[in-house]
Every structure is written in structure tokens, then in C-alpha cells.
Amino acid sequence: MAQKRMSIKEADMLQYYLEGFEFIRKAVVYERTCDVAIYYKNDNRNAVINKLKKFDYNNTALIESMPNTSGRQITRDFQEKMVGMLMFTGVRKMFFPNIINNIYTIVKAAPYIYKGLKCLFKLKFEVDLLDALSIGISIAQGNFSTAGSLMLLLGVGNELEDWTHKKSVDDLARSMSLNVDKVWLVTDDGEVSVPISQIQSGDTIRVHTGNIVPVDGEMVSGEAMLNQASLTGESVPVEKRAGSRVYAGTVVEEGECLLKVAATTGQSRYDKIVSMIEESEKLKSNTENMANRLADRLVPYSLLATGLTYLFTRNVTRALSVLMVDFSCALKLSMPLAVLSAMREAGNDKITVKGGKFMEAIANADTIVFDKTGTLTYACPKVQRIIGIDGDDENQLLKIAACLEEHYPHSIANAVVKEAKDRKIRHKEMHSEVQYIVAHGIASKIEGDKVVIGSYHFVIEDEKAQLSEDAKKKLSELDHRYSHLFMAIAGRLAAIIEIADPLRAEAKDVLKKLKALGIKKTVMMTGDNIYTAEAIAKEVGVDKFYAEVLPEDKASYVEKEKAKGRTVIMIGDGINDSPALSAADCGIAISEGAAIAREIADVCISADDLNDLVRLKELSNKLTRRVHSNFRFIMGFNGSLIGLGILGILSPGTSSLLHNLSTVGISLTSMTNLLPEI
Structure with a gap:
């Protein structure tokens, strides 16, 4: 520069x-x-x-x-603290008289001994008690140098633990905060889709059904039911009207909001992501929880081993050598760091993971259920042709369809909007409030006439759209290799939109790779007709497929598989996939799908390439292996130190140094990447 x-x-x-x-x-x-x-x-x-x-x-x-927080600044502060701590220790030992050094050691030891006494009074046998005993016994023996060295090592260990945790959280939060969403900005010329980074305080934005509220604001007009579970834990949606305060992260379940923006992204977005990560750390895997429980349970055994060593050898130095080594630090530090590092590594590949237990679920998964449209097939299907009924104008029909579909983030809707754009058809808002009927379609009014667009079941069977002779003829001639959208205006079938939904080029290969990584059963579920579903299933090579399913059918299937003892991954991109995403051991959403699906899902992956699934599975498998490897090393290495201390081969200072070095080493190793960079 x-x-x-x-x-x-x-x-x-x-x-x-x-x-x-x-x-x-x-x-x-x-x-x-x-x-x-x-x-x-x-x-x-x-x-x-x-x-x-x-x-x-x-x-x-x-x-x-x-964000105001800086990982670079966190590292600089840590470096300065380390240098200052080591330099002060060196100067003090070289130039201060022994009496001053001894008084300093006693004063410095007071907080450690106080923490140890608190544990003792509460009958809690934790690592603070081990530290207090080792420092206190050294001082009682008059060995101030050993006590000082122990406190220096503990101080370095604490600073390193604080730095590694803060740095891991910051790196992960930054990688996640760069995932920018788009919002509908209301301008004098109508609604415009813009990146959220361009939104400023005072702007007016519109949030439609199924979308997440991207920023804090005040509701200007409209009426909506908002799911605030992510903020308040309420399971029932809350009604919001003009003048109500609306918060980022909540989801519009019904209606729509016109919001005046109060707070934009940046620090607030970063803070929310950090909070999410801190919450996700509570979602620890079974292995992590086991390690933490074991670390606490081992403290009494360390005390017992220390007592027995002194009882049989009458050698305080040997007893101290045992006391210097505890399993707690390494177990409690390396396991969360390994998980945070794996989540950061996934984040670098545009994969957002919301907790360690979901990576464990992916590693243990034996069944994966795919939605079809936008998941196994391309996220950007193409309109094959517009079939006008009774001679209605194709472009006018497409204009109406695009006007309705542009508000809903689904691959089929995107295909209709893109076709209108490619044909240079402008479609300003000309309808009343749009209603989204989950798993069926969209309803609205244009110039007083009701317009519905969606599945055959919704338009023909539920809405009882009238079929002219021309409509019946064209219905009988439909090519069932394609998906179809049906549109009725004023109760009459007006158009059929044929959608080419080709299989992703990588889909077949991805399923083979997933099988090689431990997935035993692959399933495809779709609301499409049996002919389309069968053609795609045969081409991609799934073990089973189900056609013409409703959202509750997908969720029910997932629950049944779990009841059989299987660990299930569900992957989808639409509002109708949300119940199944929530029911699965790990729900994975496509990043360009519906916002509510991304909110409910445990993991979000890029829409660009299904190989992200393979990378996520590899990462989860390797994380599980790393956690188990760390566990074996910690138990074996620290057990050896205790044995050498009992035999008198290692002094207390050497035991403590080796123990702390191994903790630092395994923690730093846990922060390294598990997979080679793409």
C-alpha cells in the first residue's frame, strides 16, 4: 500500500x-x-x-x-501483556533483593489461595483448589522461587486461554458478519432490492411474509404476526401494528411490515452474531460435555494421588509434582477451541454452523433427506415456456406472475422474475397485499380481481379455477418432465408456466461422496408430481423418493426415521421445508432460500455448489477425530507426568512447565485448519 x-x-x-x-x-x-x-x-x-x-x-x-471489536487488536494486546509480564519477572529477579521478591510472591499468591479456600468451603474440588495447594505448600516450605514460577505459568496459561477464546470467537463472528442479505428498500420509484449494507437510519423498507426482519425499526404501516422466539423465547407469534417497535432477527409469519429503520448493521450485527456464538457454545456436543464432566471428576483423584504419594514416600517434592499436573485445563480449553476453530473454518467456506452439537450430529449422521427444488436441482431453474389459455397474451400473463412472485425467495419464484427481466418486461406493483399460503401458492387482487398462482392442487382443486375447453386440452398435453405453475385470474385458469428444473451437475457425485463418508440412506422429498420426482430420483441415484408431499409429511418422515434410531440431516431452501429442518438432528438450509428456513436451520450453506455438503461432512468427521485424539493425548501425557513425578524423576517446576506447555501446544493445534484450503 x-x-x-x-x-x-x-x-x-x-x-x-x-x-x-x-x-x-x-x-x-x-x-x-x-x-x-x-x-x-x-x-x-x-x-x-x-x-x-x-x-x-x-x-x-x-x-x-x-465492527468496533478487532481480532488484530486482541492479538496485539495479548502480545504486549506477555512481553510485559516476562520482562517484569526477569527484571524483578535480577535486580530486586530477595526479601522484596518474597513479599511480592506472597501478595501475588493471596488471590490464588483465596480462590482455593472458597472451593474448599463450598466442598467443590476444582482446579483452583489444586493451584492454591501447590502454591501454598511451596511458600510454606520457603520455596518462593517455585511458587513464583508456578504463578507465572498459571498467568501465562490464563492469558493464553483468554486470547485463544476471544480470537476464535472474533474470527468466527467476522466470517459470519460478511454474509450480506438483501432487503426491499421503498423509494419514490417503488420497491428496490438492495444489499443490507446500503440501508441507512431513516430509510423505509418492506418485509414480506416468511422473511426475517433485518434491522431494528418502527412499523410505519401494515399489520403482521411476528415470531419473536429468537429474542424472547415466545412460541406464539405477536401481533404488530403501525407504531410498534420491531427488532432484527424476528420473522414475519403472516402479513407484511413497512419499517422505518432505526439501527443499521455494523456493530449491532457483529454483537448479535457474537451473542449467537456464545449461545451456540452452550450447544456443546456430547463429547465436549463428557470431557468437561471428566475434567471436574478428576480433581479429587489428583488430590488423592497427591495424598497417597506423600503418605508412602514422605517426600513433599514428589507430592507437589503430582499436584502440579491437572487434566482440567487441557480438557476444558482444547475441546471448545477445536469446535470454534472448525466453525470458523466452515465460515471461511460460507458455511454457517450454529453450534458444536450440530457438527457432531453431521459426523454421526446415517440418513440425509433432500428437498428437490433448489437443492438437488439448480437454485435458478428456468422458465421453459408460458402457456396462455384462450389466447391470453403471454407477456401480460408473465408480468402479473412476476409481480406476485418477486416477493418470495424461492427458486421457482426467482425463475419467473428472471424470465420477465430477460424479456425486458417491467412489472411495477399493481396488486393489493400478497398472501402466501404455505406449500400451495400466492393469492392477491389486481384491479378487484382475485389472482392465485401456485400448484395444481391449490389453483384447480382448492380454488376451483374454471377450466375452458382450451385449458383442458392444454392440461392433457403437459410434459410431466417439467414442474408447472398454474395461475388463475378472476376464478378462471389463465396460464400454465412450465419450469425446467435440471439436476445440479454435481448432485450425483455429491451423493456418492456422502455415502463414502458414512451416509447410509439418501431420500428425496418434493411437492412435485410423481413423474418429475421419479425422473430426478432416478438420475441422481437416491435410495428413496416421495412425491406430492406437504410440509407436515416431510417433518413426519424425519421424526419416524429418528424414532428408528437414525441420525437425520434435512436439507432444504423453502418456507415449506421449515418444519422438517426444525425436526431433524441437523437442519441445513440453502443460503439463497427463504429467510425463515435459514433462521430455523442449524447450518446454512452456499447455494453455489452442493460440494459444500461434502466439505461440511468431512470437516465434521475430522473434528470428531480431533476431539477424540486430543482426549487420548491429554489423558496419556498428563498421566505420564504424574507417574514420573511419583517416581521422583520430575521436579514440581518441571511437571508444571511440561503440563502447561502441553496445554498450550494442544490448544494451538486445535486452532489449526482440519482441511486443506480450496
């Missing part, structure tokens, strides 16, 4: 700016040398250079959107 010095804030700004672009995979900024290394996708070198040319440290929008 063309500058002699770079502050930490400037380095963070540059990195945040660069990593916000889809074609930049990773950016590493070196503030001390004012350099940046940029890893970009495909042949986007010129695009990267153009973005660098446009970068400005005084960009107000960029400054406001950035």
Missing part, C-alpha cells in the same frame, strides 16, 4: 472491505509492513485491482458498517 505507516484500524478497514466481495476468497493485511496479500477466485485480477483503486479510509459507510 502507498503509505509508510498503517494503524490497526486501517488494517481492519482494508481487510473488511476486501473480504466483502464475492470474488475475493481471503485477504491478509500486514499492518507493520503496510502490505496486503489477496487470494481471489478465477480470473478476477482486474476486478480486485479496480476495487483497490476505489478503496478509501475516509469512506463513511464503510466505517459505520465495521
Whole structure:
């Protein structure tokens, strides 16, 4: 960069700016040398250079959107603390008289002994009691040097634990906060879909049925039922009217909201993600919980081993060598770090995981259930043809369909909107409030006439749309290899939209890879007709398929599989997949699908490539292996230290040093990537 010095804030700004672009995979900024290394996708070198040319440290929008917390600053503070702590210890030992050093050691030991006494009075045998005993016995023996060394090692260990945890959470939160959503901004020219980063306080946005409220704001008009479970835990939706306060993260279940934005993204978004990560740490895997329980249970045995060693050897030094080694630190630190690191690694691949237990569920999964449209098939299916009934104009019919469908984030709806755009058909709002009927379709009114669009079951059977002779003839001639949308205007079938929904190029190969990684049963479920479902199922190679299913059918199937003792993954992208996503051991949503599906799901993956599923499964499998490997190493290494201490081969200081070094080593190893970078 063309500058002699770079502050930490400037380095963070540059990195945040660069990593916000889809074609930049990773950016590493070196503030001390004012350099940046940029890893970009495909042949986007010129695009990267153009973005660098446009970068400005005084960009107000960029400054406001950035989180205040800095992983770079966290690391710098840790380095300064470490250097200061070690330098002070060296100076004190070299230049201070022994009496001053001894008094300093006693004062420094007071908090450790106080914590140990608190544990003792509460009859809690925890690691604080072990630390207090080892330091107290050393001082009682007059061995102030050993006590000082023990406290230095404990201090370094505590600082390292604090740094590794903060850094892991910050790295994960940053990778997740870059996943930008789009919102409907209300302008003088109508509604415009824009990235959330462009929204400012005071703007007016519209949130439709099934979507997540992206920012805090005040409801200007409209009436809606909001699911606030993510904030308040309420299971029943809350009614909101004009003047009501609406909060980011809640979901519009019915109706729609017109909101005046009160708070934009940036720090608030980062804080919410950090809170989510801290909550997700409570969703620990069974292995993590087992490690934590074992760590606490081992403390009394360490005390017993110390007592027995002294009883049989009458050697305080040997007893202290046993006391210096505890299993708790390494077990309680390395396990969460391994999980946080794996979640960060997934985040770097645009995979959002909401808790360690979901990665364990993926590792143990033997059954995976796929929705078809937008999941096994491309997220951007294409309109094959518009079939007008009774000679109605194709383009006019497409205009009406696109006008209704643009409000609902589903791949079929996107196909209709894209076709209108490709044909250069402008479709301003010309309808009243749009109602979404889950698993069926959309209803609204245009110039007083009711318009419905959706499945055959919804339009023909439920809504009883009238069929002319021409309509009956065209229905009988439909090509069942394709999906179909039916649209009725004023109670008459007016159009059939034929959708080509081709299988993803990688889908067949992905299923083979998943089987190789431990998945035993693959299932496809869809609301499409039996002919379309059968053709796709045969082509992709799933073990079983079910056609013309409702949302409750998908959820019921998942529950039945779980009742048989299977661990089930459900993957989908639509509002109608939400019940099944919630019911599965791990629900995986496609990032470009419905917002409510992403909210309910335990994991979100990119819509670009189903190979993300394979990478997630590999990552989860390797995380499980790493956790088990860490567990075996900690038990074996610390057990050996205790044995060598009992035999008198290791002194207390050496035992403590080796124990702490092993904890640091396994913690740092747990933070490394499990898979090679793509």
C-alpha cells in the first residue's frame, strides 16, 4: 500500500472491505509492513485491482458498517501483556533483593489461595483448589522461587486461554458478519432490492411474509404476526401494528411490515452474531460435555494421588509434582477451541454452523433427506415456456406472475422474475397485499380481481379455477418432465408456466461422496408430481423418493426415521421445508432460500455448489477425530507426568512447565485448519 505507516484500524478497514466481495476468497493485511496479500477466485485480477483503486479510509459507510471489536487488536494486546509480564519477572529477579521478591510472591499468591479456600468451603474440588495447594505448600516450605514460577505459568496459561477464546470467537463472528442479505428498500420509484449494507437510519423498507426482519425499526404501516422466539423465547407469534417497535432477527409469519429503520448493521450485527456464538457454545456436543464432566471428576483423584504419594514416600517434592499436573485445563480449553476453530473454518467456506452439537450430529449422521427444488436441482431453474389459455397474451400473463412472485425467495419464484427481466418486461406493483399460503401458492387482487398462482392442487382443486375447453386440452398435453405453475385470474385458469428444473451437475457425485463418508440412506422429498420426482430420483441415484408431499409429511418422515434410531440431516431452501429442518438432528438450509428456513436451520450453506455438503461432512468427521485424539493425548501425557513425578524423576517446576506447555501446544493445534484450503 502507498503509505509508510498503517494503524490497526486501517488494517481492519482494508481487510473488511476486501473480504466483502464475492470474488475475493481471503485477504491478509500486514499492518507493520503496510502490505496486503489477496487470494481471489478465477480470473478476477482486474476486478480486485479496480476495487483497490476505489478503496478509501475516509469512506463513511464503510466505517459505520465495521465492527468496533478487532481480532488484530486482541492479538496485539495479548502480545504486549506477555512481553510485559516476562520482562517484569526477569527484571524483578535480577535486580530486586530477595526479601522484596518474597513479599511480592506472597501478595501475588493471596488471590490464588483465596480462590482455593472458597472451593474448599463450598466442598467443590476444582482446579483452583489444586493451584492454591501447590502454591501454598511451596511458600510454606520457603520455596518462593517455585511458587513464583508456578504463578507465572498459571498467568501465562490464563492469558493464553483468554486470547485463544476471544480470537476464535472474533474470527468466527467476522466470517459470519460478511454474509450480506438483501432487503426491499421503498423509494419514490417503488420497491428496490438492495444489499443490507446500503440501508441507512431513516430509510423505509418492506418485509414480506416468511422473511426475517433485518434491522431494528418502527412499523410505519401494515399489520403482521411476528415470531419473536429468537429474542424472547415466545412460541406464539405477536401481533404488530403501525407504531410498534420491531427488532432484527424476528420473522414475519403472516402479513407484511413497512419499517422505518432505526439501527443499521455494523456493530449491532457483529454483537448479535457474537451473542449467537456464545449461545451456540452452550450447544456443546456430547463429547465436549463428557470431557468437561471428566475434567471436574478428576480433581479429587489428583488430590488423592497427591495424598497417597506423600503418605508412602514422605517426600513433599514428589507430592507437589503430582499436584502440579491437572487434566482440567487441557480438557476444558482444547475441546471448545477445536469446535470454534472448525466453525470458523466452515465460515471461511460460507458455511454457517450454529453450534458444536450440530457438527457432531453431521459426523454421526446415517440418513440425509433432500428437498428437490433448489437443492438437488439448480437454485435458478428456468422458465421453459408460458402457456396462455384462450389466447391470453403471454407477456401480460408473465408480468402479473412476476409481480406476485418477486416477493418470495424461492427458486421457482426467482425463475419467473428472471424470465420477465430477460424479456425486458417491467412489472411495477399493481396488486393489493400478497398472501402466501404455505406449500400451495400466492393469492392477491389486481384491479378487484382475485389472482392465485401456485400448484395444481391449490389453483384447480382448492380454488376451483374454471377450466375452458382450451385449458383442458392444454392440461392433457403437459410434459410431466417439467414442474408447472398454474395461475388463475378472476376464478378462471389463465396460464400454465412450465419450469425446467435440471439436476445440479454435481448432485450425483455429491451423493456418492456422502455415502463414502458414512451416509447410509439418501431420500428425496418434493411437492412435485410423481413423474418429475421419479425422473430426478432416478438420475441422481437416491435410495428413496416421495412425491406430492406437504410440509407436515416431510417433518413426519424425519421424526419416524429418528424414532428408528437414525441420525437425520434435512436439507432444504423453502418456507415449506421449515418444519422438517426444525425436526431433524441437523437442519441445513440453502443460503439463497427463504429467510425463515435459514433462521430455523442449524447450518446454512452456499447455494453455489452442493460440494459444500461434502466439505461440511468431512470437516465434521475430522473434528470428531480431533476431539477424540486430543482426549487420548491429554489423558496419556498428563498421566505420564504424574507417574514420573511419583517416581521422583520430575521436579514440581518441571511437571508444571511440561503440563502447561502441553496445554498450550494442544490448544494451538486445535486452532489449526482440519482441511486443506480450496
